[in-house]
Amino acid sequence: MEPEQTSSTIVFDRRQIYRPFLERLNPIASARTVLEQDLIVPPDHDPRDLEQPPIHVAFTRAAELNRGTQMALVGGIGSGKTTELLLTDKLLKRHADAVNVFVDISEVADLRETNAGAILAVIGMRLFSRLQKQGSEIPDDVKTAHGKLLQLSYPSTEWWPIESVEPDDEEDDDGSDVAVRRPGLMKPRFPPIRREVTEVRDLLLAIASPLSKGDAQITVLIDGLDRLIQPERFREFAEQDLRALRGSKISIVVAVPLLLWFDKSEFLHDYFDMVKHIPAASADPDESDFLRRILERRGASDLMDESEMADISKYSGGVLRDLLTLARSAAEYAYGDDQDRIGRQHVRSAIQQLGKRYLAGLGSTERHLIGRLVHDGYFPTDPPVARALLVHRQVLEYFRDGDDVFAVHPALAEVMGDPA
Amino acid sequence: MTVFAEITPFGLVRALAAAGPNSHSMYLLLCEAGDLSLVAEDLAAEIEVQLDISVRSVTASEVRERGVDETLGWQTACPALLLTLDTWMPELISALDRNITLLESAVNVFILLTTSGLCDRILAAAPNYRNRLTDIFQIAPDAAFADIRT
Numbered sequence: 001m002e003p004e005q006t007s008s009t010i011v012f013d014r015r016q017i018y019r020p021f022l023e024r025l026n027p028i029a030s031a032r033t034v035l036e037q038d039l040i041v042p043p044d045h046d047p048r049d050l051e052q053p054p055i056h057v058a059f060t061r062a063a064e065l066n067r068g069t070q071m072a073l074v075g076g077i078g079s080g081k082t083t084e085l086l087l088t089d090k091l092l093k094r095h096a097d098a099v100n101v102f103v104d105i106s107e108v109a110d111l112r113e114t115n116a117g118a119i120l121a122v123i124g125m126r127l128f129s130r131l132q133k134q135g136s137e138i139p140d141d142v143k144t145a146h147g148k149l150l151q152l153s154y155p156s157t158e159w160w161p162i163e164s165v166e167p168d169d170e171e172d173d174d175g176s177d178v179a180v181r182r183p184g185l186m187k188p189r190f191p192p193i194r195r196e197v198t199e200v201r202d203l204l205l206a207i208a209s210p211l212s213k214g215d216a217q218i219t220v221l222i223d224g225l226d227r228l229i230q231p232e233r234f235r236e237f238a239e240q241d242l243r244a245l246r247g248s249k250i251s252i253v254v255a256v257p258l259l260l261w262f263d264k265s266e267f268l269h270d271y272f273d274m275v276k277h278i279p280a281a282s283a284d285p286d287e288s289d290f291l292r293r294i295l296e297r298r299g300a301s302d303l304m305d306e307s308e309m310a311d312i313s314k315y316s317g318g319v320l321r322d323l324l325t326l327a328r329s330a331a332e333y334a335y336g337d338d339q340d341r342i343g344r345q346h347v348r349s350a351i352q353q354l355g356k357r358y359l360a361g362l363g364s365t366e367r368h369l370i371g372r373l374v375h376d377g378y379f380p381t382d383p384p385v386a387r388a389l390l391v392h393r394q395v396l397e398y399f400r401d402g403d404d405v406f407a408v409h410p411a412l413a414e415v416m417g418d419p420a
Numbered sequence: 421m422t423v424f425a426e427i428t429p430f431g432l433v434r435a436l437a438a439a440g441p442n443s444h445s446m447y448l449l450l451c452e453a454g455d456l457s458l459v460a461e462d463l464a465a466e467i468e469v470q471l472d473i474s475v476r477s478v479t480a481s482e483v484r485e486r487g488v489d490e491t492l493g494w495q496t497a498c499p500a501l502l503l504t505l506d507t508w509m510p511e512l513i514s515a516l517d518r519n520i521t522l523l524e525s526a527v528n529v530f531i532l533l534t535t536s537g538l539c540d541r542i543l544a545a546a547p548n549y550r551n552r553l554t555d556i557f558q559i560a561p562d563a564a565f566a567d568i569r570t
Contacts, residue, residue: 014438019439112515227548353424360556361539392543
């Protein structure tokens with residue numbers, strides 16, 4: 001008897017068209033994963049100077065040649081700061097003696113409650129983990145320092161005999177000396193480093209000593225502090241934790257809240273040895289093909305034409321996360337329409353949705369400022385409302401022909417009509 | 421008030437299915453206050469059926485009782501987290517904005533379901549969250565299921 005003939009019908013599954021693309025596009029994927037998958041398009045040059053090397057190259061060279069240098073990376077939300085830090089981290093590893101500590105502070109501490117010294121404590125703990133992983137014998141004094149660091153870092157309860165606790169009552173004051181503050185003639189540039197911060201710094205340096213003795217190149221890359229938004233909190237960390245590390249030969253690269261870039265006190269340039277700013281990227285294809293190359297690297301050219309990629313680039317405003325969000329949304333609209341390719345209408349729908357996201361919450365004061373920017377090209381950066389527009393990326397900062405210029409996010413402009 | 425594109429729980433979860441289990445998504449969904457619990461039920465059911473993953477569902481009243489950090493457990497890994505918010509809770513939104521990267525790394529699908537009236541305040545208070553959103557939609561209960569229920 002002949003075997004029964006069976007038909008093997010191939011079932012078409014449209015998800016298989018879009019899934020690989022959407023997975024590569026994921027705008028909130030771990031930057032480290034994206035780097036490992038080779039989905040990053042490294043910039044060719046400094047975004048503010050075509051003649052200068054890319055930011056991660058500049059940071060790496062500085063850390064390699066001037067140990068102990070402190071560098072700041074400033075940029076808006078979604079501008080690619082984490083990616084630059086990871087590129088720096090990767091490039092620094094070209095030397096065998098490189099010891100890099102990459103810390104996203106928000107992953108280890110709640111920034112609302114973290115005290116000065118906390119960053120130093122985290123760095124100390126990470127360095128101790130590195131020593132443990134190296135497998136060599138850890139000296140007792142380093143173990144002791146680590147133990148003390150843990151004690152200082154985490155809350156604990158100690159039981160003391162009641163007679164040893166001094167009552168906290170002013171009436172028991174015995175009349176001895178009291179502190180009287182006398183203002184000096186010279187105002188220090190930065191406040192004094194607190195005693196507890198110095199204590200943590202000393203423990204950190206004790207933990208780092210086996211690495212320092214081996215002449216290792218230690219670089220700490222700190223992400224997450226930019227999510228503090230308010231510059232005052234960041235300053236407090238810099239003036240205490242980072243300043244305590246001055247002279248230690250431990251280099252620092254730190255992501256900084258955007259608002260410090262517009263701070264009149266010039267704190268960034270006063271404090272840091274090197275400051276790099278990532279403005280929104282140029283969305284004009286005649287000026288740069290950077291955005292198109294990012295879309296291509298993620299596989300966009302398999303699913304959409306040049307004109308759709310150009311629209312996505314233009315309406316992203318050069319905000320890298322928005323570029324990926326627009327491409328992803330357009331793909332989801334195309335899938336929802338049962339289409340095998342992303343068409344103009346899907347890109348338009350994605351732009352509308354992104355624009356509305358930026359439109360939400362705009363009051364009359366914000367609209368007035370945006371109207372002045374659109375009609376007169378004038379945008380003050382001092383008023384809190386203007387700063388909120390920058391933080392929320394409704395207004396973007398660009399660097400063109402040697403000047404900082406501002407523009408309304410093009411997706412917002414698209415849905416807003418005439419703001420005036 | 422900004423009017424966003426409309427979607428149903430079925431349509432949203434279909435888009436999630438298209439993206440696949442390895443894609444991270446973060447949606448802000450807006451609906452009428454009276455529909456919140458119904459939409460939350462529909463969403464949880466659709467996610468469990470279409471994606472075959474369990475949903476951790478958290479309400480504002482739980483957050484009030486147990487505190488933000490304990491309720492949301494920022495680093496507690498789960499495939500889908502649905503937070504339903506019917507009142508303005510600035511402490512919760514501030515914590516969400518500060519801890520957004522923790523949430524990204526621990527949760528594949530994060531949905532914040534709230535009313536249209538709270539949308540502007542949430543977005544204004546949470547720039548990091550706003551920038552990471554996959555999308556914002558107006559959502560209503562799936563009509564077919566609503567008919568059966570009524």
